[in-house]
Each structure stands twice: as structure tokens, then as C-alpha cells.
Amino acid sequence: MSSSFMPIEEVEIYCRFCNKITQAHLDRSIAENGRTVDRNSTFEYLCSKCLKTFCFSGQDLIEQSKDENKSEQSLHEYSPADHFLIGEKIYHKKWKDTGMVIGKEKGTQKSIIVNFEKTGLKKLIEDFG
Numbered sequence: 001m002s003s004s005f006m007p008i009e010e011v012e013i014y015c016r017f018c019n020k021i022t023q024a025h026l027d028r029s030i031a032e033n034g035r036t037v038d039r040n041s042t043f044e045y046l047c048s049k050c051l052k053t054f055c056f057s058g059q060d061l062i063e064q065s066k067d068e069n070k071s072e073q074s075l076h077e078y079s080p081a082d083h084f085l086i087g088e089k090i091y092h093k094k095w096k097d098t099g100m101v102i103g104k105e106k107g108t109q110k111s112i113i114v115n116f117e118k119t120g121l122k123k124l125i126e127d128f129g
Helices: none
Strands: 010-015 020-030 042-047 053-057 089-092 097-105 111-116 120-125
Touching: 010 042, 010 111, 089 111
Parallel strands: 010 097
Antiparallel strands: 010 020, 020 042, 042 053, 089 097, 097 111, 111 120
């Protein structure tokens, strides 16, 4: 049986319609089995600038913290072989820089869009191998 899952309500994201980094708000969720919202569900977000919506799988989103006092999450060191979640903080060893995953692209090779503190917006390979 699947456990329930609640993604973050507001997220900084790269909107492919605006071509900008913007805030997006969780608009609705679509449960795969029609009843239980879990990691297999689809979540629709609304861009606060252009008001267009886009969808992500629960398997690509970070979960909303159940502990309101927990504001700091640990850094996940970047490796092209790993899977990353939108809203996750990562560290790039070569650039000695931290950033947040703000988007994903599917295709022949999956990639993440990361907004780094020093080096800015970068597209990196994920799930390679």
C-alpha cells in the first residue's frame, strides 16, 4: 500500500513559459489510483508571473517538511548518476558552490536545472548510467 505524500506548496522554479526563475504555487494533485495522493501522483503548479501551469511527478518533488521548526536541509553532493528533487539543495564539488534544483527536463538524457549561488543558472545531467 502506498503512503501519502505532500509536496512543497510553494517552490522557486524555472518557468519554461516565462524563461525566468519565479515562484510557483501548488494548484492541484492528481492521484494515479484515483484515491491516495502519493509519490506516483502528478502535481500541477501555477507560475505566479504568467499564470500558466506545469506538472511534475511526485518522484521529482521534495516533500513538505512535517516539522515546522526544521528549516535547514542537508546538502546533497552532485553526481550525474544520482536522482535529484525539485526544491533540493545540492553542492557541486568542482565549482565549490551550492544551489537549489529549480527544474527538470526529460528527454534522451534527463537533466536538472540548478540555480547556484555563485555560478548562476546551470543545467546538469541526472540519472546517468
